[in-house]
Amino acid sequence: MARTAYLLGRGAGASRIVRFSGGSGKFRAEDPHVPAVTSAGACDTAVDRVIPARGPTQAGPPAKERPVSDKVVAELHEPTPSVGDGGPDMIQLLTPEGQRVSHPDYDKYVADLTADELRSFYRDLVLIRRLDAEGYALQRQGELGLWPSLLGQEAAQVGSGRALKPHDFVFPTYREHGVGFVRGMDPQSSLQLFRGVSQGGWDPAEHNFHLYTIVIGAQALHATGYAMGVRMDGNVGTGDPDRDTAVICYFGDGASSQGDVNEAFVYAASFDAPVVFFCQNNQWAISEPVEKQTRIPLFQRARGFGFPGVRVDGNDILATYAVTQHCLDEARNGNGPLLIEAYTYRMGAHTTADDPTKYRVSAEVEEWKFRDPILRLKSYLAHEGMADESYFTAVDEEADRFAAELREGCVTMKTMPGETMWDHIYAEEHPVMEAERAAYLAYKASFEEAN
Amino acid sequence: MALEKVTLGKSITNGLRKAMEADPKVVLIGEDIGKLGGVFRITEGLQKDFGEERVIDSPLAESGIVGTAVGMALRGYRPVCEIQFDGFVYPAFDQIVSQVAKMRARSLGAIKIPMVIRIPFGGGIGSPEHHSESPEAYFAHTAGLRVVACSNPEDAHWMIRQAVACDDPVIFFEPKRRYHDRAEYDTAAASAPRGLFEANVIRHGSDVTLVGYGPVVKTMVESAAAAEAEGTSIEVIDLRSLSPLPIDTIVASVRKTGRLVVVHEASSFLGMASEISAQVTEQCFYELEAPVIRVNGANIPYPPSRMEEEFLPDLDRILDGVDRALAY
Numbered sequence: 001m002a003r004t005a006y007l008l009g010r011g012a013g014a015s016r017i018v019r020f021s022g023g024s025g026k027f028r029a030e031d032p033h034v035p036a037v038t039s040a041g042a043c044d045t046a047v048d049r050v051i052p053a054r055g056p057t058q059a060g061p062p063a064k065e066r067p068v069s070d071k072v073v074a075e076l077h078e079p080t081p082s083v084g085d086g087g088p089d090m091i092q093l094l095t096p097e098g099q100r101v102s103h104p105d106y107d108k109y110v111a112d113l114t115a116d117e118l119r120s121f122y123r124d125l126v127l128i129r130r131l132d133a134e135g136y137a138l139q140r141q142g143e144l145g146l147w148p149s150l151l152g153q154e155a156a157q158v159g160s161g162r163a164l165k166p167h168d169f170v171f172p173t174y175r176e177h178g179v180g181f182v183r184g185m186d187p188q189s190s191l192q193l194f195r196g197v198s199q200g201g202w203d204p205a206e207h208n209f210h211l212y213t214i215v216i217g218a219q220a221l222h223a224t225g226y227a228m229g230v231r232m233d234g235n236v237g238t239g240d241p242d243r244d245t246a247v248i249c250y251f252g253d254g255a256s257s258q259g260d261v262n263e264a265f266v267y268a269a270s271f272d273a274p275v276v277f278f279c280q281n282n283q284w285a286i287s288e289p290v291e292k293q294t295r296i297p298l299f300q301r302a303r304g305f306g307f308p309g310v311r312v313d314g315n316d317i318l319a320t321y322a323v324t325q326h327c328l329d330e331a332r333n334g335n336g337p338l339l340i341e342a343y344t345y346r347m348g349a350h351t352t353a354d355d356p357t358k359y360r361v362s363a364e365v366e367e368w369k370f371r372d373p374i375l376r377l378k379s380y381l382a383h384e385g386m387a388d389e390s391y392f393t394a395v396d397e398e399a400d401r402f403a404a405e406l407r408e409g410c411v412t413m414k415t416m417p418g419e420t421m422w423d424h425i426y427a428e429e430h431p432v433m434e435a436e437r438a439a440y441l442a443y444k445a446s447f448e449e450a451n
Numbered sequence: 452m453a454l455e456k457v458t459l460g461k462s463i464t465n466g467l468r469k470a471m472e473a474d475p476k477v478v479l480i481g482e483d484i485g486k487l488g489g490v491f492r493i494t495e496g497l498q499k500d501f502g503e504e505r506v507i508d509s510p511l512a513e514s515g516i517v518g519t520a521v522g523m524a525l526r527g528y529r530p531v532c533e534i535q536f537d538g539f540v541y542p543a544f545d546q547i548v549s550q551v552a553k554m555r556a557r558s559l560g561a562i563k564i565p566m567v568i569r570i571p572f573g574g575g576i577g578s579p580e581h582h583s584e585s586p587e588a589y590f591a592h593t594a595g596l597r598v599v600a601c602s603n604p605e606d607a608h609w610m611i612r613q614a615v616a617c618d619d620p621v622i623f624f625e626p627k628r629r630y631h632d633r634a635e636y637d638t639a640a641a642s643a644p645r646g647l648f649e650a651n652v653i654r655h656g657s658d659v660t661l662v663g664y665g666p667v668v669k670t671m672v673e674s675a676a677a678a679e680a681e682g683t684s685i686e687v688i689d690l691r692s693l694s695p696l697p698i699d700t701i702v703a704s705v706r707k708t709g710r711l712v713v714v715h716e717a718s719s720f721l722g723m724a725s726e727i728s729a730q731v732t733e734q735c736f737y738e739l740e741a742p743v744i745r746v747n748g749a750n751i752p753y754p755p756s757r758m759e760e761e762f763l764p765d766l767d768r769i770l771d772g773v774d775r776a777l778a779y
Contacts, residue, residue, distance in 0.1 A: 199553070203561030204525070211557050215549050221515055222550070225522020225530075232478070232504050232528070259542070263515035270510050424560035425595055427618035431695050 086343040087297065090311045093318040096371045098379025100318075109322035115386040121317050122381060123395050124158045125374045128178035130399040131187055132348075134406045135177070135194070139352040143410055144194040148175045152315070152347030155373030156280050158182055159320025160342070163328055164248060165241075167208065169230075171223035171249045174212040175280075179250065183207040187402075188409045197415050216251075217258030220277065223249035224264045227273035227336065236274045237334030244332035247275040248324075254285025256301065257293045265305040268337035276327045277302075277339045280314060282346035287359040299341035307337050314342030315373040345371070418444070453639035460630035462604040463493050463569075465638065466611035467531065471501055474529060477615055480507040480516055481533025481569075490535055491571055491630055513539055517546040517568060521554065524564045529615060536627075537572040538581025544589070551620045552595030567614045571627035572600070573666040573716050574763055577756045584753055585665075585717035590622045591694040591726075598693040599647060600624035602668035605636035606651075606691065613647035621647075624693075626666035648692040650700035656686035659773050660704040662727060663714035664690040667764055671714055674769040683773065693723055701727060702734045709740035710776040714764050719747035741779035746772040 086092075093103055093110060132150050139147040150157060157178030164170065164183070172179055177190040184207050192201045193212055200211035213219035227247040230236060235245045255261050256279060268275050281298055283290050294301070302309025308330075312323040320342055327338040345368040349356050356365075381387035422437040457465070471477045479494055485508040488495030498506035509516045513534060520530035534540045540547075547568065554564050574583030591598045597619050601607040607625070614621040645651060653668070654675050661671045668689045675685035686704050690697065705711050711731055713724035728743035746764045754762050 198557075198559060200557035201559050203558060205561070210525070211554065213550075215545055218518065218545060218550055221518025221546065222522040222525065224515075225519030225524075226526045227522070228519060229523045229526025229528055232523075233526070259512075260514055260518060260546075263510070263512040263518070266510045266512065267515045267519050271507075423556075424558075425556045426597075427555060427560075427563040427565075 086311060086313060089297065089299070090313050090343055091319050091323050092313040092316050093322060094313075094316045094376055094380055096315070096376055098376040098383060100380060100384075103319075103322075106319065106322040106326065109325045110318050113318075115381075118377075118381060119387050119391060121158060121162065121321075122374070122377050122387065122392075123398070124162070124178070124182055125154045125317065125377065126395050126399050127402055128158065128181050129154055129374060130403050131177055131181065131190070131406060134403050134410075135191065136348070136352060138191070138407065138410050139194070144191065144352075145196050146194050146351050146353060148194075148351045149346070149348035150175050150178055152345045152368065152373070153280055153282055153342075154178055155317035155377070156314035156320055156342040156344045159314075159317040160248065160250075160278055160324040160340070163321050163324035164246075165328075167242070168246045168248065168328065169208045169210070169223075169226055171210045171219040171226070171247065172212055173216075173219065173250050173252065173255070174214050175252075176212075176250050180207075180209055183209045185209055187406055188413065191406070191410050192413060195410060195413055197413050217255035217261040217264075220249050220251055220255070220258075220261045220264035221267070223247050223275050223277075224268045224271075224273050224337075227268065227275035227331075228271050230274050231271065231334075236332065236336075241332075245274065246328040246331040246336070247273070248278050248328065249275055250278050250280065252285065253279065253281040253283065253290045253293055253298060254288065255279075256298050265302070265307075265337070265339075269306045272334065272336060274331040274334065274336040276324070276331050277337060278324070278342065279339065280342045280344055282314075282344050284346050284350065284356070284360065286350040286354060287356075289360075297341065299339055302339035307339065309339040309341065311341045311343055314344030315371045315376070317373060317377055344373075452637055454635055455638045456633050456635045457604050457608070457638065458631050458633050459601070459604045459607045459626070460491060460493055462608035463601075463611050463625065464495060464497070466608040467494065467497060467615075468500075470531075470612050470615040471497065471505065473612075474615075475505075476527060477529045477531065478505045478507060478523060479531045479533065480509050480520055480523075482509055482511055482516070482535050484508060484533050489533055491627065493569075493625075493630075494533065513541075513543040514546050517543040517551065520566050520568075521546065521550055521564060524566050525562065529565050529567075531567045531569060531615060534568060534570045536578075536582045537570055537584040537586055540568075540570055540586060543568075547590065547596070547620075547622070548593050552593045555619075556595060563618045564620050565618045567611070567617075567621045567623050569611075569623045569625060571630075572624045573626050573628060574753060574756075574759045575628035575666065577759075579756065580753065583756070583759065585715065585748065587622075587624055587693055587715075588717055588722050591696075591723060596620055596622055596694065597648070598622045598624070599691060600626070600665040600693060601691070602626060602629065602665055602689050604632065604634040605644070606689075608636075608638070609643040610647055610691070613643055617647065624665055626668075628666050629669065632669070648695055648697060650691055650697035651689045652686065652700065652704065653689050654685065654687040656684040656708065658684045658708055659710040659712060659776050660686045660688060660701065660708045661712050661714060661769065661773070662688045662690055662701055662704075663764075664693065664723075665715070667714045667716060667769075670764065670766060671769060674766045674773070677766060678770060678773060683777070685773065690723075696726065696730070698727070698730050698734070701731060705731055705735045706738045709738055710744075710779075711739075712744045712746055712769065712772040712776055714746045714769055714772070716748050716763055718750045719745045720750045722747055741776045744772045744776045 135147040138144045161179040161182035189202050192198050204210040230245045235243050299309035299311040313319045419437050422433040484494040485498040516532050520532050523530045590596050601610045614623050663671050671687050675687050678685050713727050724745040746768050
């Protein structure tokens with residue numbers, strides 16, 4: 001099949017249309033310099049479903065739309081959209097080729113974006129891809145014990161992360177390095193857990209970005225409880241943009257099977273919690289495809305819990321930004337919870353301990369390379385004349401400096417002395433901590449005395 | 452001074468009320484704790500007085516109770532969770548052991564998780580399975596948690612207030628078959644008679660030390676009285692805190708008596724008595740006149756209720772343990 005695409009050759013300076021024979025290109029998704037090769041028409045941009053917009057909360061909880069049972073049953077018999085283009089329900093504002101497509105409900109959320117802001121989106125995407133590439137390399141060099149890659153999910157993370165306000169609160173999994181980055185976290189923060197110098201090591205209140213959670217889905221309940229607290233504080237539906245607060249909870253397609261995620265859906269619905277559940281459906285939970293987790297598209301799960309769900313093209317930063325903005329606004333206005341399914345793809349392995357060649361075919365990965373989130377924004381920026389090669393080169397050079405700092409910071413990261421293991425376990429004095437620390441120090445000192 | 456005779460259950464109710472009056476950030480969450488006041492009526496009247504936002508009837512999911520409470524704690528609240536029965540805490544096990552216990556340390560001390568998880572525990576009420584268990588060792592084994600068990604009304608009142616005020620997560624075990632026991636104490640006292648993590652020597656003696664907590668404390672006192680009639684002087688220690696373990700109080704007593712019997716309803720294998728036995732052996736090796744004796748539940752799943760009296764430590768089994776300690 002012939003594919004049409006905008007191609008941005010290194011140094012070419014301008015976009016042009018080329019013909020490409022699909023699947024045979026030597027495309028490396030992790031390299032933002034290589035030509036964009038995308039599939040025309042791979043994503044159906046027809047959209048007939050949006051989240052019903054609801055106004056700010058009046059007295060009492062908002063009225064819930066009750067699903068009609070025969071309709072629900074009918075929908076259950078619809079074929080599950082295959083792993084591929086995301087189906088007709090998927091919100092998209094930027095095609096894989098980088099063409100802007102209009103959407104009546106979501107255009108307004110990106111209408112005011114300036115060229116500067118769009119370029120900064122691009123910069124964020126490139127920098128976090130570089131962060132990820134460095135994380136991967138540092139693990140291979142023995143500097144990190146493990147690295148969970150976000151390759152391919154950059155737009156889902158930057159788009160949603162940039163939609164947040166500073167006073168909103170984020171509950172990440174262990175893969176949201178990109179969200180942390182756009183929240184202003186020190187990029188080293190993501191590395192310290194995987195280098196093994198701490199089990200987290202940051203103050204969540206500093207950037208309203210909670211600690212990574214490794215037990216799959218456990219953070220969904222924390223996010224829900226936090227959002228219940230936001231509501232108890234009265235910081236929902238006041239109309240004051242500096243006060244109304246949303247909580248966003250990240251998780252993946254695998255986590256959608258977890259009890260805690262499903263309990264979180266129930267609690268969030270019961271208490272009208274201002275939380276947006278942001279599911280990055282990257283199609284794979286280590287080796288298990290999403291079909292192992294669900295019979296229906298994940299965003300439709302929300303309906304069974306009584307709140308809106310929407311599927312967005314997770315490789316489209318504009319759509320992700322727009323849909324997340326809309327949902328966060330809804331949550332802040334008291335119309336939460338909501339579920340966003342960001343339809344994306346895990347281009348790399350689950351972590352550096354994984355070998356995806358054992359369970360998935362390379363053709364699938366090749367197919368997703370045509371939907372690369374960075375190249376489509378690059379094509380758009382170039383085509384619209386909002387950025388030229390000198391800008392892209394400058395970002396690449398910044399990424400080189402960023403990577404060098406990251407590596408330097410990682411390899412010079414200090415391991416804390418052994419006696420600090422007993423610190424911070426308890427907030428109040430604890431005799432066992434004191435006694436064991438003292439015994440450890442005495443034991444260590446005994447070697448020095450012997451020497 | 453206001454001497455009143457109050458049940459253990461109502462003492463917890465009153466303690467929760469005081470805690471809620473003292474700090475508007477204290478919220479209660481659990482199943483049926485609102486209008487019903489909980490299946491044991493411990494939260495009776497609190498929702499009426501403090502509202503549905505502070506006394507929260509939760510959906511029927513225990514991991515949800517604890518997990519959302521973690522989120523509330525992160526938002527600055529002091530949640531008090533009610534787990535309806537001991538055997539229903541396990542769905543929340545990950546949240547308690549992997550999230551609640553470790554979160555502060557993972558933040559290098561930046562955050563605290565001040566929450567209480569109340570669990571009615573122990574047998575003797577003729578209930579079907581999963582309603583009579585003693586899961587305290589699981590939690591006492593987990594660093595990052597504090598674990599306490601009350602045994603009498605005055606302690607129950609003060610300990611719940613102290614637990615709510617504690618900046619660390621506290622697992623709070625309530626002896627459900629003692630909920631209706633009454634005792635007279637000064638309900639208007641200005642301060643607690645002792646710290647939350649201290650043991651209490653409730654009867655002094657010279658021949659044998661008895662240590663236990665929760666529902667068996669009353670049985671230990673009755674055993675000591677019976678033994679006294681036979682000429683044996685027993686010191687009885689209400690442990691109160693399971694983690695941290697107030698081992699110094701036990702060690703001081705054993706150095707005096709030379710004999711120790713540890714009583715609890717939980718199965719003996721790797722139970723609290725095993726840890727106490729190990730620590731006492733380490734610290735009192737030369738003072739011990741006999742091995743530490745354990746009078747505990749059998750190492751079986753909790754039996755059907757019509758057999759539970761055969762499982763639970765009673766006066767005779769405790770005195771048999773005392774006799775075995777004295778036989779050396």
